[in-house]
Amino acid sequence: xxxxxxxxxxxxxxxxxxxxxxxxxxxxxxxxxxxxxxxxxxxxxxxxxxxxxxxxxxxxxxxxxxxxxxxxxxxxxxxxxxxxxxxxxxxxxxxxxxxxxxxxxxxxxxxxxxxxxxxxxxxxxxxxxxxxxxxxxxxxxxxxxxxxxxxxxxxxxxxxxxxxxxxxxxxxxxxxxxxxxxxxxxxxxxxxxxxxxxxxxxxxxxxxxxxxxxxxxxxxxxxxxxxxxx
Numbered sequence: 451x452x453x454x455x456x457x458x459x460x461x462x463x464x465x466x467x468x469x470x471x472x473x474x475x476x477x478x479x480x481x482x483x484x485x486x487x488x489x490x491x492x493x494x495x496x497x498x499x500x501x502x503x504x505x506x507x508x509x510x511x512x513x514x515x516x517x518x519x520x521x522x523x524x525x526x527x528x529x530x531x532x533x534x535x536x537x538x539x540x541x542x543x544x545x546x547x548x549x550x551x552x553x554x555x556x557x558x559x560x561x562x563x564x565x566x567x568x569x570x571x572x573x574x575x576x577x578x579x580x581x582x583x584x585x586x587x588x589x590x591x592x593x594x595x596x597x598x599x600x601x602x603x604x605x606x607x608x609x610x611x612x613x614x615x616x617x618x619x620x621x622x623x624x625x626x627x628x629x630x631x632x633x634x635x636x637x638x639x640x641x642x643x644x645x646x647x648x649x650x651x652x653x654x655x656x657x658x659x660x661x662x663x664x665x666x667x668x669x670x671x672x673x674x675x676x677x678x679x680x
Contacts, residue, residue, distance in 0.1 A: 452629050454480045454487065456535040456562070457612060459605040460548045461508045463498050467551035472498035473521065474510050476528055476552075477601035480535065483627060484613035490531040491602040493518035494552075508599045522556035529558045536630040540583045540608040542566035565630055567611050569637035574615050576641050587611055619648070626653045 458478045464471030477491040493510065495518045505511050518524075539545035542564040550560040571581045578589050584598055584607075592610045596603030616628050625648070628636070632652055639647040 452483055452627050454482045454535050455538055455612070455630055456480055456532045457538045457605050457609040458532075458545055458549060459539065459601045459608060460545050461504075461510055461599065461601050462548060463500050463504055465544070467547055470498075471548075472496040473548050473552050474498075474500060474504075474508070474515050475601040476524065477605040478528060478531055479602075479605045479609050480531075481609045481613065484617065486606065486609055488531075489602065489605075490528060491605075492524045492527070494521040494524040495519060496521045509597065510600075521552060525552045525556040526558055529553060529556075529560075532562060535562070536565070537562045538565045538567060538608065538612055538630070538633075540567045540604070540611070542568075563630070563634060565633040566637055567608050567615070570615055570633060571611065573636060573639065573641050573644055574618060583607055583611070590614055619652075620655060623648050623652065624655050626655045628652065 456478050457480075458476065460473045461475040462471050462473050473494055473496065475491070475493045477489070479486050479490075480488040493515055495515050500510065500512050500515065537546075537549070543566070546564040549562075549564075553560040567583075568581050571578065571586050575581075575586065575589070578586055580586060580589070583604060587594075587607050587610065590611070592607070592614060594603075595606035595610070598604065616633075619625055619628050623645075635651060636644070636647070
């Protein structure tokens with residue numbers, strides 16, 4: 451069994467911690483091969499103002515975060531939840547910055563490497579009309595996990611997308627299950643060199659791999675994440 455991968459999503463007050471934006475919610479799912487085996491989700495209190503457009507987009511209000519646990523406590527628990535697992539996010543350039551910034555404010559290190567499902571989907575599905583999370587998952591026929599722009603639903607959708615891409619790589623190229631290190635290399639490869647790069651760098655499958663093409667498999671209690679605050 452490949453080691454677990456942690457798929458993360460943040461909701462935030464803006465686009466960049468360098469511009470003073472803070473996280474309002476974090477969710478992480480642990481994916482073992484194509485199965486979600488654990489979940490973590492919490493709102494988080496930073497004291498930052500939430501612009502009305504962000505509340506309209508996410509449904510997260512100032513009152514909700516004011517009643518949430520402090521951000522440093524949430525982030526320390528999130529770091530324990532992830533442990534040494536490598537990480538994935540949809541648009542990892544965004545989420546990785548908030549992961550590093552919020553952990554730094556909590557006095558925690560953030561050594562985990564990030565793979566990006568946006569970059570991967572552009573290489574694996576170059577003809578898709580869009581690579582936004584909602585549109586690429588709809589294009590692939592993956593089921594909707596919940597309200598878009600809430601962290602847990604988006605993390606679960608990104609996990610479903612990741613598992614589907616891993617499955618499709620196995621089916622197209624006869625590969626063993628693509629691990630995080632292979633995905634990191636693949637996202638840096640140009641689309642034109644994809645086939646050659648995979649032949650040179652990916653291990654072939656030793657036997658047939660059972661697939662669940664419709665969606666990522668669920669753990670026995672899919673609607674009860676480890677939760678600090680609703």
